[in-house]
Amino acid sequence: MSATTIPSRAFRERPKESWLAKLFDSKPFLVALCLLPCSGLLIVFMTYPLGLGLWLSLTDTTIGQAGDFVGLDNFISLFDDQIFWNAVGYTIFYTAVATSGKFMLGLWLALLLNHNLPLKAFLRAIVLLPWIVPTVLSSIAWWWIYDPQFSIVSYVAVDVLHVSDQYFDFLGSPWAARWSLIAANIWRGIPFVAITLLAGLQTIPPSLYEAALLDGASGWQKFRRITVPLLMPILSVALTLSVLFTFSDFQLVYAITRGGPFNSTHLMATLAFQRAIPGSQLGEGAAIAVSMIPFLLLATMVCFFGVGRRKWQQGGDND
Amino acid sequence: MANVSIRNVRKRFGSTEILHGVDVEIDDGEFVILVGPSGCGKSTLLRMIAGLENISSGEIAIGDRVVNNIAPKERDIAMVFQNYALYPHMTVRDNMAFSLSLTNASKAEIDEKVGRAAQILGLNPYLARYPRQLSGGQRQRVAMGRAIVRDPQVFLFDEPLSNLDAKLRVAMRAEIKELHQRLQTTTVYVTHDQIEAMTMADKIVVMNAGNVEQIGAPLDLYDKPNNLFVAGFIGSPAMNFVKGKVADGAFTAEDGTILPLPPSAAGQDGRPAVYGIRPEHFRLAGDGLPARITVLEPTGSETQVMAHFAGTPIIGAFRERIAAKPGETIRVSVDPMAAHVFDGATGQRIGA
């Protein structure tokens, strides 16, 4: 008798688990549970507006009146809309020129700040200023700088230095306004680029420069063969982000020109807002906003894969 | 190839002087090791030879050219850094070819020189790899390869082995020495490891707190240290020191033990002194002085004994196997010819 009971006790199963315990033991459930808070936030604050925008772009909704589904009608009418295509063109131009400007000046500034300058911390703080000031405020400042009568630039050039006998008309004609906006955007974007690249520069060990110096590299060769390649990873990330920010810029343009004169400085974002809210054509505005998506995706891909990860950064197991 | 002269060189960082007038003559083809405790200024001196630090005063000459105001790349030196400083974004081949590629050398010339260096160092299988795909020892070799490719007048090494594990360090030590025998290039090598210095150098420069304490061949330093610092620094386990004074042609330790003096140190009666004995210079002797054992460490080939002797803790190393146990007393004698005596106040050697 006892001989049979002993083994059965030794091999006794664990008590049957409740369904709750089983549930919490299952990996897929746990993964889903842990992701819930984060994905919940994303869904509420990103996916929902995005989805709503996509849906609105397929309807003829106006402010105060729920619309009907109209298929691709909004997009088809945009296709024949010269103002829309102008906005697309200017957005691309604005992004390309402003991003190049930001990166050239930002890199230059980062290289300067990476030296042992007196008042280094102070200078770095100053450089960050355009980034810290809310864009709307700095836009208003720029608006004054570009004012036809009260512009400080005109004042200095005409009344102080006498290099010009006429006040500049920064915002009065299309191309002047376009370049003025690009200048303001570059000014605001430099800190981000400079500080990011400065962080990148500081990860490069000084001994590499010393080794290169002994190897006979000149200043330019050190920059080209050591700094640039080692900066590439962080540069590509900064470039991607900068392109995204610039392409979808709204505040600066809307605060300074509101798209004028003659719709010449509309970015896609400002045009979308213009049509949707003041123009109350929600459906059409949404369609313009949605048509930014392919451009943004393309730009991201180019930046990220074009100058992205290098082989030397990857793990040690692949040769 | 060239000789290197360092003449009364001083280095100041701001108002603090780090090197207080260093003089070293390095002959053509010599392997010289700068050794000393951490912070004594070895790396600073090496970097001054390389041109990475400016020279506050004094003169450094490579060959017959004073290089104080000559740019690093014109000095024709190559340096191996402690952290190797390999370019992470270049393959092993490109790392080694970097200096040549800057001078617009032809592809054939680059291939030939890199190939030869890779051959010497056994790096051929790794030429296409990136530094992060190499082990520590392989990286070390690439760093040396980068120096060899330059075919410089002087090699400078700054603690090249300190990042390697003990076994690899021994292997690389032999490799570097063999390399030097093969290339016969003047070499200045910095380390704080006195065993490295003893085993590799033609000439050792012992530094301490910005001063040169002694310069000489490894065994000369071992047999005739100029002062207490060198005596304590060179040799492992370190020399034993007993404090006391010279009296009546012998040495009297603070606890009254009488130790025999080498003849050249006699006749300095009454002077405070420090008596130095290397661990292997104790002999077991039935009529010797008592030493109370605290720890016994038999290694097979020899027995290390930590003991209390003449009022001081000492270490002795004996070829014999010792049956005594900790707490027991053995009797040891000291050969006066092997003893060292130093002035108690200045630390300088007394006698020849």
Ligand SMILES: Nc1ncnc2c1ncn2[C@@H]1O[C@H](COP(=O)(O)OP(=O)(O)OP(=O)(O)O)[C@@H](O)[C@H]1O
């Ligand atoms: N850039 C600098 N500014 C001020 N002091 C410095 C500087 N570089 C080195 N020192 C000081 O100079 C002294 C010597 O430094 P060095 O690097 O030459 O020491 P070391 O002998 O190479 O030591 P270790 O064995 O630890 O490498 C140290 O006290 C250090 O604090």
Ligand SMILES: [Mg+2]
């Ligand atoms: Mg050092």
